[in-house]
Amino acid sequence: MEYAENILGTIGNTPLVKLNTLTKELPCLVLAKYETFNPGNSVKDRMAVKMIEDAEADGRLKPGGTIIEGTSGNTGMGLALAAIVKGYKMICVISDKQSKEKMDILRAVGSKVVVCPTNVEPDDPRSYYSTSKRLAEETPNSWYVNQYDNLSNTAAHYESTGPEIWKQTDGKVTHFVVGVGTGGTISGVGKYLKEQNPNIKIWGIDTYGSVFKKYHETGIFDENEIYPYITEGIGEDILPKNVNFDIIDGFIKVTDKDAAIYTQKLAKEEGMFLGNSAGAAVKGLLQLKDKFSKDDVVVVLFHDHGSRYVGKMFNDEWMRERGFIEDNAKSAADLISHSEDKPLVTVKTEELVWHAIERMKTYNISQIPVEDNTGFVGAIDEADLLRKYMENKNISDLPIKEVMNKPFPIVSKNTSIEAISKLFTKENNAVLVALENGKHQIVTKSDIISSL
Template identity: 75%
Template structure:
């Protein structure tokens, strides 16, 4: 941090003003905070390097500024130029701060799995944001890797940052974050644990710490759907391991040049659910409001606890702020939809509480089959109860309707009563979930639940599956 010192006479005393010349001067020197309740069961002293204290609220501020300054120095980035980068959001924020101070334009290319908050924040600080699909190959022209590279070709006086392969990424952490951790622990750090994405953080810090003490162990946190763990253990890049995942900021379907596997002692993989659950736990149990990768790291600590002794000092890095995930991990509805919310589900009414306000979709016996099909399309459902003036008298299922159509192409114009099946069983709201599950069979695809207000709701096999933890 560049400090401006001014001596001002005041009542025969001198005072010194201490301030940064601009916001970039506040990057770094983030605190170490002891973790307590959330690491119960781990013998070691666990310290979190809380990188949210950087001005852009993430560790990426460090490497963003370093990459820009190095590009300026060797002429890759020229005055008035456009900075282009594919980012999960945090690097974009760091680049945006530097672009504002230094007078550059910025285009951030981001995948559609990133939180809305990240996109909104980038736009708020002047970045142009282009959103690309997640579930495409890295070489696909629609991927955020490919789009970033092509923009750099098409836009004059532009510079493609390429944080994945840019050596300044790891160098920033070798020069800054590693020394900070060493000095803050007085050289007593024995283990360093961090999520791995571009690889710059773990490689830069790991290299520095191992140079100071070769016995320091460096552990990477990976996610399911990513290739790092198996590649580190076997040297095999297994494309069968690559699939879509929810966890943000860690894991990759490529091998960035910044990942120096030689300084990494091992990886552990953390599920999307565990990462999300522990992200919330950190806020509730430690009062530290951090992001998704931090949750993955803390769960990873528990998975690795057999490697830590009572005299060890374990440093875990918290990448970014929880403010970027308020619509995701910190939103009950988002968590519930994915089965991540740790709620006890024991009876029938528990299965429908997240959509209990939706009305029951029904069809009458004398309506046409085409009406039932239209409702299935409109509400994206597969089963509909059939009623008449006396109550529930039957049911229609998309599979049964398909079979009816195969046998008779004119079935759409027939009344429902001619194709309907047996009515769905009706259970009380307090019916145990185990008994409800037994009623879902090949021949019976749903169950009706009688609510206390006299209304009914439907339970399908997907509600049962969604309750499995």
């Protein structure tokens, strides 16, 4: 009989799969190291078990202990699986930019999940780096993993992922391409492959808002390059010890939009349901086209599974809200096509101003049409309300009819975006679109901007 002693025995030996459609413009053979075949559906299973076993061996992790780690989700999953098998408790500290699916999955496998804000400095007490360290200090019999600086991370890929790629390509691999976050995968695989053949090129995929590319090229840690980004799992605002810049031949940056679009393309054109960093990796490959020749064998590593991004990169509404789907909108009908079935938020003339303010906060909107039994008779705008509030602090108790502006212009669904744009003025920040059923929908400046 053939079976694994437990789920950890199924980690590794993932397949290489040829890419066909998306890479057809490349002159070389492109093979994907398909890491979603690991039990936790990501490459991070490899290093999670390695880091735990090394910590057990030297006494950092003791029986019955609590494992604590800051994670974008995948390392947490790998650690959680190992914690279950080995009898440890698990606390995952995750940033709020990560998908809800990742958080739900971690809770599903018994981990406690602590969510921290993304847009803070690494040394801010609220950051997931600082929070992880604090929890480790406060929790008895705990071990803080620190995948960024824990060199067992790199060792795991030197010992398993690198040798697998070398064997699976029969030593013919010429380039290795992978998204870089903690740096363990690129450094471990890169070290092993270059030991076998120093001519193999190692390329890292970076994202805008991360420091890796510029630091590699100039040695300058430029804080001006650090800003929030959407792409998950790659890029950093720190320099992890696991990133061995001497092994890496170069970095290429990929935009959030391209990473998201190519994540969808992988599913729809290659049948590969993968995570956000895989989309970034494929787009990075295409940007590196001039680096490859017809005899090259390029291995690109795909980190994780698409199920963790169903509410994001695989959700067209989410994509559209961020301008990642190009709908080529031409008319009012195009602008409201995704909100046409939603009720129009309005206020009555006799309601008080504070009712309008509450509605703005509830629905996160800035303009509200005002109506009475005859139809639309006015409009409320947050900027105008603020100005009037500075003049009269008691404005919230006044009836809306006393502070409202002129009603928003009304257009048909066939009105062009160009014509609608001309209706926006300093005094007017919205337009109403008349629907066939006698109802209306609102178009704002942000809708116009999103359509560009």
